[in-house]
Amino acid sequence: MNETIAALAGTGASIDVQGISKRYRDTTALDDVSLQVKAGEFITLLGASGSGKSTLLNIIAGFIEPTSGRIEVAGKDITTVPPYKRDLGMVFQHYALFPHMDVWENVAFPLRRRKVARAEVERQVRQALDVVELGRLAKRRPSELSGGQQQRVALARAIVFRPRALLMDEPLGALDKRLREQLQLEIKRLHSELGTTFVFVTHDQEEALAMSDRIAVLRDGALVQVGTPEELYERPSSRYTAEFLGESNIFTGHHRGARFIDATTKADLAVGETGDCAGALVLRPEHAHLAAPGSDIPIGHNVLNGVVRDVIYLGSGLRVEVTLPDGRAIVSRPAARGRYTPEPGTGVLVHWHAERALVVPDHPSVAP
Amino acid sequence: MACQVTVPSTRERVSAHDADPAPAAPRPPRRAGGLLDRWGSLVLPLVAFLLVVFVLPLAFVLAQSFTEPEPGLQNYTDFFGSPVYLDVLANTFRIAGMVTVVTLLLGFPYAYLMTLAGPFWRGVLMVAVLVPFWTSLLIRTFAWVLMLSDTGVINTVLREIGLISEPLPLLRNLTGVLIGMSQVMLPFAVLPMYATMRSVDRRLVQAAEGLGATPLQAFWRVYAPLTAPGVAAATLLVFVSSLGFYVTPALLGGPGDVMIGELIAKQLSGVLRWGFASALAIALLVVTGLLLALVARFVDLRRMLGGAR
Ligand SMILES: Nc1ncnc2c1ncn2[C@@H]1O[C@H](COP(=O)(O)OP(=O)(O)O)[C@@H](O)[C@H]1O
Numbered sequence: 256m257n258e259t260i261a262a263l264a265g266t267g268a269s270i271d272v273q274g275i276s277k278r279y280r281d282t283t284a285l286d287d288v289s290l291q292v293k294a295g296e297f298i299t300l301l302g303a304s305g306s307g308k309s310t311l312l313n314i315i316a317g318f319i320e321p322t323s324g325r326i327e328v329a330g331k332d333i334t335t336v337p338p339y340k341r342d343l344g345m346v347f348q349h350y351a352l353f354p355h356m357d358v359w360e361n362v363a364f365p366l367r368r369r370k371v372a373r374a375e376v377e378r379q380v381r382q383a384l385d386v387v388e389l390g391r392l393a394k395r396r397p398s399e400l401s402g403g404q405q406q407r408v409a410l411a412r413a414i415v416f417r418p419r420a421l422l423m424d425e426p427l428g429a430l431d432k433r434l435r436e437q438l439q440l441e442i443k444r445l446h447s448e449l450g451t452t453f454v455f456v457t458h459d460q461e462e463a464l465a466m467s468d469r470i471a472v473l474r475d476g477a478l479v480q481v482g483t484p485e486e487l488y489e490r491p492s493s494r495y496t497a498e499f500l501g502e503s504n505i506f507t508g509h510h511r512g513a514r515f516i517d518a519t520t521k522a523d524l525a526v527g528e529t530g531d532c533a534g535a536l537v538l539r540p541e542h543a544h545l546a547a548p549g550s551d552i553p554i555g556h557n558v559l560n561g562v563v564r565d566v567i568y569l570g571s572g573l574r575v576e577v578t579l580p581d582g583r584a585i586v587s588r589p590a591a592r593g594r595y596t597p598e599p600g601t602g603v604l605v606h607w608h609a610e611r612a613l614v615v616p617d618h619p620s621v622a623p
Numbered sequence: 624m625a626c627q628v629t630v631p632s633t634r635e636r637v638s639a640h641d642a643d644p645a646p647a648a649p650r651p652p653r654r655a656g657g658l659l660d661r662w663g664s665l666v667l668p669l670v671a672f673l674l675v676v677f678v679l680p681l682a683f684v685l686a687q688s689f690t691e692p693e694p695g696l697q698n699y700t701d702f703f704g705s706p707v708y709l710d711v712l713a714n715t716f717r718i719a720g721m722v723t724v725v726t727l728l729l730g731f732p733y734a735y736l737m738t739l740a741g742p743f744w745r746g747v748l749m750v751a752v753l754v755p756f757w758t759s760l761l762i763r764t765f766a767w768v769l770m771l772s773d774t775g776v777i778n779t780v781l782r783e784i785g786l787i788s789e790p791l792p793l794l795r796n797l798t799g800v801l802i803g804m805s806q807v808m809l810p811f812a813v814l815p816m817y818a819t820m821r822s823v824d825r826r827l828v829q830a831a832e833g834l835g836a837t838p839l840q841a842f843w844r845v846y847a848p849l850t851a852p853g854v855a856a857a858t859l860l861v862f863v864s865s866l867g868f869y870v871t872p873a874l875l876g877g878p879g880d881v882m883i884g885e886l887i888a889k890q891l892s893g894v895l896r897w898g899f900a901s902a903l904a905i906a907l908l909v910v911t912g913l914l915l916a917l918v919a920r921f922v923d924l925r926r927m928l929g930g931a932r
């Protein structure tokens with residue numbers, strides 16, 4: 256299979272989104288979004304429903320005209336180029352397979368439109384179907400395929416003409432969890448073997464973290480932050496990103512010097528960075544350690560008293576919810592068989608290294 | 624006028640249900656011995672109604688064609704032995720075919736326009752196409768006489784603005800028949816095509832353009848094929864309904880444009896040959912049925928009439 260996929264490999268193009276805005280009569284779907292996608296990169300547009308992901312993808316594809324801004328592909332301005340001349344592959348959540356054509360004809364469609372010679376069409380369609388392992392279903396109609404198979408046909412159809420980039424709008428959104436995870440792997444493999452630029456849209460942060468080279472977080476039509484999954488997870492630039500990606504414990508309060516004063520309890524916590532602003536303290540559950548009351552706490556750690564409320568066994572570890580004296584909850588994810596075993600209803604110390612917690616502005620800031 | 628059409632379409636719809644290709648889903652248990660379940664029995668009055676107004680008269684007509692004025696086949700031998708009558712039959716199919724072509728050519732873009740229009744203009748277009756349903760056939764046909772005659776509206780206007788010096792022959796010929804019948808049949812072409820077009824997923828056209836199809840290619844290779852069921856339904860509906868026309872061709876056509884409906888009416892009201900009229904009706908029914916059977920060999924009638932999906 257690797258030889259066939261190599262035959263379809265192409266060089267991806269860079270995509271340069273410059274100050275794109277899209278306004279409808281009473282909504283702003285996109286507000287001055289700029290984003291540089293490198294050639295061959297797997298970038299994910301991540302955001303809640305209605306955040307403008309589809310609008311941005313459709314503007315790149317040419318289906319929607321932006322109110323202002325420019326789109327460049329491989330350094331060329333294509334803002335006014337019609338979609339059929341853009342040479343970008345597109346995969347939709349609703350598959351968009353042509354119901355009156357069988358699988359083979361569907362995949363051959365983009366080649367036929369490009370007037371590829373008959374023998375060559377034959378060869379490339381077979382290759383594309385082999386890549387998605389659907390060669391034996393070539394004569395089936397889309398309606399005779401399962402959702403996962405249909406989406407694989409759509410993938411084959413989108414890569415068969417070696418597009419300069421592949422755009423995917425929540426391609427796995429209609430599939431069940433197991434199939435989704437399987438296709439995530441296949442798409443990831445496809446990306447590394449094709450070497451083409453992938454722009455992937457999802458509202459599922461786990462999917463984004465698992466698949467992407469970089470993630471662009473959108474909120475209400477504005478870009479909140481762009482970065483690698485690790486950057487976004489470990490150094491969110493706003494409370495929104497911190498809450499959207501992964502689980503986090505958040506305290507609101509004031510950042511003063513190297514201290515953070517919690518707004519409700521006035522607890523004085525050490526933090527790594529210095530600053531002076533209202534903000535939110537972000538503590539990831541895996542950095543929140545637990546210890547029996549009275550045990551020694553490492554130097555440089557903050558400590559809070561609490562009561563274990565709930566312990567869930569997750570296989571790889573535990574998820575422990577601790578109630579603080581003021582009623583708020585803190586989530587911790589210790590290893591399953593650590594030295595200390597939390598018991599619901601008993602007192603506990605929650606502690607974390609000052610450097611492990613992060614202070615972010617309480618409202619989203621636009622990434623530089 | 625359009626009674627023939629209910630025969631093939633209802634029959635096909637009913638049988639479409641039995642022949643549904645979907646794997647047999649577990650059905651709710653039926654009452655012992657019941658042919659119809661509780662809901663199915665609701666159609667019984669309709670079945671009875673059809674039996675009384677449709678099947679019985681048809682049986683009566685069939686019997687009469689063999690018994691009037693005396694038992695035997697002479698009504699049929701008269702008909703099939705006479706080139707004049709066979710010409711009328713051929714003419715009937717020819718005119719119905721031409722009306723079908725005209726209404727499809729006008730109706731397809733019209734229906735497409737309706738899918739593109741906003742709610743207001745869609746409403747306007749819909750009312751415009753439905754107007755023929757709300758006026759009597761006779762009145763409409765006389766209106767066409769006023770429009771099309773040598774001193775009618777069209778010829779007068781054209782002469783006034785100097786486009787023509789002699790009146791165009793629009794009445795008492797094939798042109799008149801085609802204009803009059805096409806107007807009557809237009810809704811039967813537009814409505815099924817519009818219904819199908821509305822259900823076509825527009826996003827497929829967009830997907831096609833994303834894959835490199837020009838807007839024109841996307842229309843003809845993706846959109847148009849998906850409207851085929853509507854076009855087929857319109858074709859069948861218009862063609863079969865057109866076969867039964869007689870008022871319109873009688874008033875707007877010339878001596879060469881006699882259709883079989885007119886001939887039947889003449890036998891009934893003019894020369895009182897009830898048996899012969901019955902034979903003509905049966906002949907039309909049988910030939911139409913054969914034609915549909917022929918079409919059914921090549922296309923899936925069930926699918927195109929919206930039965931199986
Ligand atoms: N054709 C349209 N007319 C008006 N508003 C629209 C249109 N398309 C999208 N929007 C609005 O733009 C915003 C972004 O939509 P979309 O890009 O589809 O979001 P997402 O794909 O992230 O869920 C939403 O608030 C949506 O209601």
Ligand SMILES: [Mg+2]
Pocket residue numbers: 308309310
């Ligand atoms: Mg969307």
